[in-house]
Amino acid sequence: MSNEFDNTNVEEVADRIKGEKAKTRKGNLILKKREGEYQERSKNCLFICSNKRTEILKNLMHDVYIIQKPYTCYMPKLHPQLVNITDKIDKLVEICIHNACSFFFSIFSTKKNPSRFILGRLYNNKILDYYTFCLLSFIPMNIFPFSKEILFSTKPIVIIQGSYFNMNENTKYLKNILFDFFKHKNVDSFAKNSLQRLIVITAYEYAGQSLSRKFVKTSDPNQEIEQNKEIEQNKEIEQNKEIEQNKEIEQNKEIKQSKEIKQKRHKSKYVMSFRQYIFKKEIYQNETENDNPKLEEVGPRFEFTLESSQIPNYNLFQEAIKKHDIHPKKKEKKIKTDELGHDIKRVYVQKQDFNKLHTKHSNFFKKSKKIGKKNKETAQ
Structure with missing residues (x-):
C-alpha cells in the first residue's frame, strides 16, 4: 500500500486543509496550532559552527550565547557539511526549523575571509534576511571583574546609535535585526528592580591612516665599474631588462592589491562597536530618580564591520511586522x-x-x- 502523501509536502497539505473544518477533535487542535498568533513569542537562536573556525570566534560565540540564554540552541562542534556556509543557507534554515529557532548565529574563518560571523532570521519557516560581519577586535567576558554579578536571564535596555544606521535601506534593516536579536524576551511590562543590563551598539566612521604603497627599488651595477668587456655589458643590459620587467609586474600587483584594499575599506568605512554595562545597586536603593546612573562594563567588548547582506523582500517584511487587531470576546451573561x-x-x-x-x-x-x-x- 503506497501512502497518498509520500511525494507531497506537508505545508501543501496544510494549505489545503486551511479552508476546511476539522472532522475530529484532534484535527481541530492541529489546525489551531498552525494558525497565526496575535502576540509574538520570544525567539530562540541557533548557535552553530562551520567546518573552520578560530579560537577567538569560538569565544565570541560562547559569550553571545550566554547573553541570549535561555532562548538558545548551542552547537559548538565543527560541522564539515557546512563548507562555504554563505552558499548553504538552506541547510541552516532546515536546522533552525528542526530546533524551532527563528535566529541563527554562525561563525567561519577562511584564508580569503578570516574572522567572519553571520546573523540571520527566519519568518514562516523561510529565510527573511542575513548579514555577514568581519570581526576586528574582541575582549572576552572573563576579563571583566563585574561579569559574575549579572543575571543574564533578565531583559536588557538596548541602545543603537549612530547616523550610519539611517543612511540607506541596508543599514536600516541592519538596525532592525540587531535590536530584534539583542532585545532578548518579549515582555509587556517590567519593574525597576528588574533593570540590570544595558547594551550599547554604536557606529562610527573609521579614521585610519591611508595605506602606503611599497615599491621595489633596484641599483645600477654599471656605476661602480666603468670599463668592462662588451660581453659583460650585454649580460648586464639583459639583466636590467629582466629586472625592469619584474619591477613593472610587481608594481601592477601592488596597484591591484591597493585598489582592492581601498574598495574593502570603502565598503567597511564605518565600524560598529558592542558594549554591555551593568547598573550599580545604588539606583535601586535610592527612591529619587537618578539622571546619571553609575555603570560598570561587563563585556564582551568587540568591534565589527558589515561585509555583505541580503535584505528582506519589502512585501514579506511588511507581512512580518504587521499587527492584527484582536477581536474582543463576547461577554456571556450570568x-x-x-x-x-x-x-x-x-x-x-x-x-x-x-x-x-x-x-x-x-x-x-x-x-x-x-x-x-x-x-x-x-x-x-
Whole structure:
C-alpha cells in the first residue's frame, strides 16, 4: 500500500486543509496550532559552527550565547557539511526549523575571509534576511571583574546609535535585526528592580591612516665599474631588462592589491562597536530618580564591520511586522469569576419528569420493580 502523501509536502497539505473544518477533535487542535498568533513569542537562536573556525570566534560565540540564554540552541562542534556556509543557507534554515529557532548565529574563518560571523532570521519557516560581519577586535567576558554579578536571564535596555544606521535601506534593516536579536524576551511590562543590563551598539566612521604603497627599488651595477668587456655589458643590459620587467609586474600587483584594499575599506568605512554595562545597586536603593546612573562594563567588548547582506523582500517584511487587531470576546451573561479565577454559571432548569426521561437501566432496577409488584399483589 503506497501512502497518498509520500511525494507531497506537508505545508501543501496544510494549505489545503486551511479552508476546511476539522472532522475530529484532534484535527481541530492541529489546525489551531498552525494558525497565526496575535502576540509574538520570544525567539530562540541557533548557535552553530562551520567546518573552520578560530579560537577567538569560538569565544565570541560562547559569550553571545550566554547573553541570549535561555532562548538558545548551542552547537559548538565543527560541522564539515557546512563548507562555504554563505552558499548553504538552506541547510541552516532546515536546522533552525528542526530546533524551532527563528535566529541563527554562525561563525567561519577562511584564508580569503578570516574572522567572519553571520546573523540571520527566519519568518514562516523561510529565510527573511542575513548579514555577514568581519570581526576586528574582541575582549572576552572573563576579563571583566563585574561579569559574575549579572543575571543574564533578565531583559536588557538596548541602545543603537549612530547616523550610519539611517543612511540607506541596508543599514536600516541592519538596525532592525540587531535590536530584534539583542532585545532578548518579549515582555509587556517590567519593574525597576528588574533593570540590570544595558547594551550599547554604536557606529562610527573609521579614521585610519591611508595605506602606503611599497615599491621595489633596484641599483645600477654599471656605476661602480666603468670599463668592462662588451660581453659583460650585454649580460648586464639583459639583466636590467629582466629586472625592469619584474619591477613593472610587481608594481601592477601592488596597484591591484591597493585598489582592492581601498574598495574593502570603502565598503567597511564605518565600524560598529558592542558594549554591555551593568547598573550599580545604588539606583535601586535610592527612591529619587537618578539622571546619571553609575555603570560598570561587563563585556564582551568587540568591534565589527558589515561585509555583505541580503535584505528582506519589502512585501514579506511588511507581512512580518504587521499587527492584527484582536477581536474582543463576547461577554456571556450570568457568569461570574471567583478570586481563584473559576467561572460560576447560573443555570435555570425546568421541572423534570423522571418517568419520561431515559435513565440507565440495570438489573437492580428490574428486580426492585418485580419485588414491588409482588408486594402489591400480596397486599391485595
